[in-house]
Amino acid sequence: MSDERTMVEALNLALREEMDRDDNVMVLGEDVGADGGIFRVTKGLIDDFGESRVMDTPLAEAGIVGVSVGMALAGLNPVAEMQFSGFSYFAFHQIEGHVARMRWRSRGRFTLPLVIRMPFGGGVRALEHHSESREAYFAHTPGLRTVIPSGPRNACTLLKAAIRSPDPVIFLEPKAAYRAFREEVPEGLDPAQLDKADIRRKGADITMISYGAMLRRTLEAAETLAEEDGVEAEVIDLPTLAPLDAETIGASVRRTGRAVVVTEAPLSFGPAGEIAARIAEEAFVYLEAPVNRVTGWDVPMPFFAREQSYLPDARRITNAARVTLAY
Amino acid sequence: MPRARMKELEPIEILSVLDEDGNFDKELAPDIADEKLIAIFRAMAKARLFDERLLNLQRQGKLGTFAPVRGQEAAQVGAVAAIEASDWLVPSFRETAAMLWRGASLEDIFIFTAGYNEGLAIPDDSNDLPTCVPVASQLPHAVGIAYAQKYRQTGSVVMAFFGDGATSEGDFHEALNFAGVFEVPVVFVCQNNQWAISVPRAKQTRAHSLAQKAIAYGFPGIQVDGNDVLAVLKAARDAVTRAREDCLPTLIECVTYRMGVHTTADDPTVYRDEEEVEEWEDRDPIERLRLHMRSRGLLDDKAEDAMAEELKDEIESAWKSARDTMEGLTDPSMMFDHLFAEPTTPLRAQRNAFEALRDDRKAANE
Missing domain, CATH: 3.40.50.970 (Thiamin diphosphate (ThDP)-binding fold, Pyr/PP domains)
Incomplete structure (x- = not known):
């Protein structure tokens, strides 16, 4: 097999x-x-x-x-x-x-x-x-x-x-x-280490943080930025959302000075807000732009004919990164 | 295509062994050594005296809110007297008498009731769960523990406690349903003390009994006189045997009465008549056992006085050592302990921040 x-x-x-x-x-x-x-x-x-x-x-x-x-x-x-x-x-x-x-x-x-x-x-x-x-x-x-x-x-x-x-x-x-x-995914893989963020793409211009299904869309946005804008985004996956590995996020944002957080979860009081707060604590003086949150909207998920309008997509993530880069 | 009646269900048994004057039915009584009966009486008396001391200290402001056990001593001690030390106890929050029988320390209960987490620390060799506040939520745990005993073939059984109010909660029904489906060694002991704070038993369910709810889950239920320790013991032993030998659950409804307040934050005069309380005073479980034991020559004034003195000394000495222990419980940073096997990085940072605040406050006070 x-x-x-x-x-x-x-x-x-x-x-x-x-x-x-x-x-x-x-x-x-x-x-x-x-x-x-x-x-x-x-x-x-x-x-x-x-x-x-x-x-x-x-x-x-x-x-x-x-x-x-x-x-x-x-x-x-x-x-x-x-x-x-x-x-x-x-x-x-x-x-x-x-x-x-x-x-x-x-x-x-x-x-x-x-x-x-x-x-x-x-x-x-x-x-x-x-x-x-x-x-x-x-x-x-x-x-x-x-x-x-x-x-x-x-x-x-x-x-x-x-x-x-x-x-x-x-x-x-x-x-x-x-x-x-x-x-x-071969048989016999060792267990992952929990509580650690995973840098999935190296880059010096902007940090993009995501997890779950949004990671692929974020990586796609990063490739678009590289191809169309000549911008190298660092993409961080959070396989353990809580406890949050704020050190890895903070170190990256201190290098790039810019951050976009991408979640499916609704905006208000959500994980993106927590991550933004931790970036403010870890990297405030390095920030060149406000942390940009690309999230689901503060409404119930619409019935499935419109669910893609609810979910962040690569284009929305790319555009948010461009706004952050241009700030 | 008939319209017919389903198979007649087995009727629910009711059991009473000891009457209000201490007379008993020898045929129905459990086989019990005199020493064990004396130990049961002592445990019930200890729970009563301890309850009174807790209440007294609570009224003095030295302890916090707690749920008195007064009136339910037989319904608790009679039940746990049927299980072994290696079995499991899953209590609700009013099982002081059961917990003491199982070996919980008076000092720990004082410390817990004074508001310190340390008082709820469970010793490593204990199979008793900590008290559980959300009503009925402990019952699925009992089923999971019982499943583990069956899977590991330990031969141990689980005894779980809850009240009449708990039978209205979804967790009660889910737990009994899972127990029936998975055929696990668990005994559900309902303390039907007639009142869920201010709501009487009749407003929890239109059903004639709580015991009959077992029928819906496919295992036996029995209603016992919960103020009759011999009846409770007998029913519990039968249920424990069924659990241990046949891996089947039982629901025991102990019909008893909450003679005191729901908790020390409650005032029952708002919602129930004093006459009702007085009627139940006549059925006091300790008095019934006392009369019975005296009639059998197992207890006299001298023995009872000596026992009361010993128990009071034990309680006072536990209160003294609890106070000594609490004087040493000066560091609230223990709140960060035992959340995870190893503290997480954010938790470590928060603990450091807390300890800096603590030390700063200490320095300011010195």
Whole structure:
């Protein structure tokens, strides 16, 4: 089999390899068993690992997360799936009230090596409630790690790292990137290092910061700027959104003096605002222009016929960078 | 194409062993050694005395808000007396009597009630979860722990506590449903104390009982006289056996009464009649067990006085050591501990900022 994999296949490989490695690792959620998950991320796992480790659960998100909390504090390593991030709100009280706090509350007695995977974001022409980008809810919650892959390869290594983390991880999968492109993802990759930003393109003129499905569009904008404007943009991916690697961002902006932050999430009180604030703290005197935020609008995601009007695209990102460069 | 009746459901059992005068039904009573019955009485008396001391210190402003256990001693001690140390306890926030039976320290509870996180630290060898404030949210945890016992074949069971109000929460239904589907060794112990703050049991559900809710999830439910420690113990033992041997859940509804306030921030005179409280005073679980034990020659004035003295000394000495410990709890920077296995870079920076403020304040005060 070729090592070229989609993100879905790469996630499946990560789950398979982690389940092979450690029989404490188990998968639970709606339709994750016989169906292999509605996006097929858990395809075939039930055949290889059985129903005791690949559990089709009743349709109840709080139950899935709450039961996972119990499994984790009793020594198992559950990987729970929320079918869409838009339904994780049913479980939000479990996430905020217990996932994020159990270690802290029990003073270290009960740790939660737990991963909650969920597809998020727009771009696949889905129904209402299936396309939001609400990572701020999780990133804002003390005690959680929020991890967001941007492509097949880091999806595989980040999921392995999330599963091996002794702390809970909210693992948001950009479903627009699930099958959009393939990367070389061989078997046996080492886990990624969490909490580290990833410089995906070197450049001296402007820093562009993004994550998830917006990374590809940001990289595309950077190529356009190079070709059409002769501008070299540095592009930073944030595979761990929270905790934020402000050092890497700050060091880059101190070199370039300009920054554009790109997210699908709505503008106000969102991740782009936090990143902009950290840039102000880390690189204020180096800034040649205000930090420019290119984000979703402060409205619910429109129904799918118009979802691309909501999402930042390469042209909008390129133009924002030009405004920042011309400031 | 008939219009017919579904199979008749098994009726819900009700169980009472000990009457209000301390007489008991030998046939129904659990087999229990005298020493264990004395230990149960002592635990109930200790919970009552401790509750009174907590209330007294709270009224003096020395402790914060807490949820008194008064009236529910049998419903709690009777249940946990049926599990082993290696089993798991998943409490709500009013399970002081159960926690003490399981070995929680009086000193820690004082410290927690005084508002210090350190009082909720769970010892490494304990399988008891910390108290859980959001109503019913602990119940899915019990199911997950029970699943882990089944998967690992540890032979341990999980006992989870909650109140009548919790049966209206989604987490209650989701937990019981998952427990039934996954067939896990868990015992759900409902403390139906008749009141969820100001809302009476009749306004939580139109159902005749809370125990019958188990039927919908496909496992047995039983309603017991929750002020009858022998009935609670008997029902809990049966449920624990079912969990341990057959990996099946049980719902036990303990019909009891919250004789005091919901929490110390509550004033029940606003919403309930004193006559109702007085009626339940006559069914006091400790008094019933006292009469029973006296009639069997297991307790006399002398033994009871000695026990009361010992318990009061134990409580006072725990309060003294709690105060000594709290004098040493001067550094709030512990709030940054135990959030992650290793502190993250932003958290480390915030801790440094906090410690600089703390030291600056200390210097200003000196």
